[in-house]
Amino acid sequence: MFLARIDGTLTASRKDHRLAGVRFLIGQRLQTDGSTIGEPLVFLDRMGAGRGSTVLVSSDGTIARDWLGKGVPARLVVVGIVDRVGPQPAVEDRAS
Amino acid sequence: MRLGIVRGRVVLSRSLPSLRGTSLLLVEPVSAANLAARNGRGGGKTLVVADQLSPAAGQMIALVEGSEAANPYPAPTPVDAYCALIVNDYTFQPPEAADRSAAEGRR
Numbered sequence: 012m013f014l015a016r017i018d019g020t021l022t023a024s025r026k027d028h029r030l031a032g033v034r035f036l037i038g039q040r041l042q043t044d045g046s047t048i049g050e051p052l053v054f055l056d057r058m059g060a061g062r063g064s065t066v067l068v069s070s071d072g073t074i075a076r077d078w079l080g081k082g083v084p085a086r087l088v089v090v091g092i093v094d095r096v097g098p099q100p101a102v103e104d105r106a107s
Numbered sequence: 108m109r110l111g112i113v114r115g116r117v118v119l120s121r122s123l124p125s126l127r128g129t130s131l132l133l134v135e136p137v138s139a140a141n142l143a144a145r146n147g148r149g150g151g152k153t154l155v156v157a158d159q160l161s162p163a164a165g166q167m168i169a170l171v172e173g174s175e176a177a178n179p180y181p182a183p184t185p186v187d188a189y190c191a192l193i194v195n196d197y198t199f200q201p202p203e204a205a206d207r208s209a210a211e212g213r214r
Contacts, residue, residue, distance in 0.1 A: 019199035021169070025160055026192030027179060035169075035192075037110075037199050039139060050151055051139050051199065053108040053169045062200065072175035084191045086175040087108060 014041040014093060017064045021053055029083040036060060036089065038068070055079075056089040067091035108169040108191055110137040112149045113162045125184050132156045132190060134170060142199050158190040167194040 015038040023035065036054045039047035052068075055075060060066045066089045075085040111134035119126070136151025147165065156170045159179065168190045170176075176189035 016201075018201045019197055021197040022195045023169070023192035024195050025162075027160075029179075030192060037142075037197060039201065047139065047201070050109050050136050051142050053110065062198075063202075070173070072173070072178070075175070076178070082178045082181075084171040084175055084178050084189045085108070086171055086173055 012067055012069050012090070014096070015039060015052065015054070015066055015068050016041055016047065017054075017060050017062050017066060018051070019062060027084050029079050030055075030085065033057075033079065033085075036066075038066065040068075041065065052087060054087045054089050055085055058089050058092055060089050060092050065093040065096070067093060108171050109151070110142065110194065111135055111151070111154075111156070111168055111170050112137060112147065113164050113166050113168060114149075114153070115164065117155055123185060125182060126186075129180075129184065129186065130158045130161070132158045132162070132168075134168065134188075134190075136170075137167065139201065142197075143201065154188055156188040156190050157184075157186040160190055160193055162190065162193045167197075168192065169194065 017038045019037040021035040034056045069090045072086040074088045115133040117131040134156045135149030138150035141148045169192045177184045177186045
């Protein structure tokens with residue numbers, strides 16, 4: 012799983028028939044410092060994420076398969092909308 | 108899925124039996140800077156994508172990668188990239204700072 016920022020949407024009238032009715036978002040994968048890395052990615056969404064949202068994306072294709080059927084050619088699905096990302100306590104903080 | 112521009116097609120003289128009849132596209136993935144600029148350019152490493160939708164040269168597609176790319180084929184197929192859709196239209200407006208760092212990253 013990884014975090015991504017949603018930067019846009021996409022429409023496609025010609026597509027694999029199993030993707031009919033699916034909402035597509037365009038986003039970019041986020042690094043720890045908030046910068047983006049890699050090429051823009053297309054995610055399948057049914058959580059209503061909007062532009063500017065930070066989302067949790069899973070690349071486990073079984074989610075898409077359970078949702079849209081066995082033969083669906085899809086992998087990246089929005090599985091959560093991020094509220095906040097905070098610091099993880101270091102070892103010494105946990106001891107006290 | 109990544110986005111890519113169709114640059115051509117690939118025809119094999121010999122292939123594994125499981126690949127026979129599979130249409131293959133030559134596709135150039137699109138970088139963030141080029142997607143934002145809407146300049147028809149790709150910029151990524153060219154790859155070969157299995158296809159059943161027949162997009163024209165210059166059209167933008169979304170391609171699934173990994174084992175899920177073979178999902179549409181009933182029998183096991185050695186395909187790891189598949190054209191899932193042809194893009195009609197898109198919006199892509201990264202915040203300005205990210206836009207700048209993405210552009211710099213590609214140079």
